[in-house]
Amino acid sequence: MTAAIIDGKAAAAALRQRIGARVGELAKQGVTPGLAVVLVGENPASQVYVRSKAKQTVEAGMRSFEHKLPADTSEQDLLALVGRLNADEAVDGILVQLPLPAQINAELVLEAIDPRKDVDGFHPVNAGRLASGAPSLVPCTPLGCLMLLRDLKGDLAGLEAVVIGRSNIVGKPMAALLTAESCTVTIAHSKTRDLPAVCRRADILVAAVGRPGMVTGDWVKPGAIVLDVGINRVSAPELGEGKTRIVGDVDFASCAAVAGAITPVPGGVGPMTIACLLANTLTAACMRRGLPKPVL
Ligand SMILES: NC(=O)C1=CN([C@@H]2O[C@H](COP(=O)(O)OP(=O)(O)OC[C@H]3O[C@@H](n4cnc5c(N)ncnc54)[C@H](OP(=O)(O)O)[C@@H]3O)[C@@H](O)[C@H]2O)C=CC1
């Protein structure tokens, strides 16, 4: 079998189109959603993410507020900025880019964000709501994965899902969403015994580990859907001296020979993450004003 390649770039563009249309309607009511992004220091992985984000926010008709702070910013100064953004009526969504420098307690900062403006969905209130099945702002990467799965499969009930990775950012919320879709969900991690055998059970396999090419074709059930969340920068001498490229956690060639459908890296889950950030900003703008939650 040769897998269908899931075009995350196209799906993200289509989602941004729908977001833009709804933002256009809101504008008639005098509402312009605003997203504030806070970047502390110059982490290379974070820069990959922020590059196109402000541009896409503005293209969708929303306001973008960028706050770039030096790497030696104190926790107190960052908390003060979050406080100002919480109080700022023009700001509907706040994203503090992770990871943060060592002198800052990330947990403390994330908990300081108003849960209604928490477009990353990382605040414990939103994590708790997701776990309880209550309406919440849902982390962007798992939300993007779910949208790709729904596009592909429609109803996911009864499917076996395996999520590799249990971070609060990707693995755990992904598992919560799949559970809510009535999948039978297994969460695997570094202590999992016989990971290849666990993965072979999966109709839906999500890799969110951070290890380039870890998942190989012999781990994949024939016809399975494979979603590759990993973003790993590796050296690429074939592109020239000192060059790098981005690869996923999935060995694309061997898995595409077995899977039914697979996301590439780049061009898979990553673009959906950014589109979902815009979707969450729109959702936050509506919810904060007592407007109905947009159906995207
Ligand atoms: N495409 C996108 O939009 C996004 C991509 N990413 C990327 O996704 C990947 C995961 O990110 P994140 O969740 O934040 O990473 P974390 O490092 O927080 O979590 C990694 C998880 O993988 C598990 N793990 C590590 N090694 C193994 C192994 N050998 N076998 C099985 N499990 C293992 C860890 O297990 P344990 O808990 O036992 O340590 C942990 O649960 C990264 O490459 C990151 O860059 C992240 C966010 C967005």
Ligand SMILES: Nc1nc(=O)c2c([nH]1)NC[C@@H]1CN(c3ccc(C(=O)N[C@@H](CCC(=O)O)C(=O)O)cc3)C=[N+]21
């Ligand atoms: N508070 C916070 N929220 C996050 O959601 C968050 C974060 N911090 N810190 C870093 C990680 C990583 N992340 C990515 C999102 C999109 C791409 C993406 O669009 N990637 C492109 C490739 C881009 C390129 O080629 O440079 C793609 O996969 O096609 C990558 C990485 C979000 N993260």
Ligand SMILES: [Mg+2]
């Ligand atoms: Mg996210």
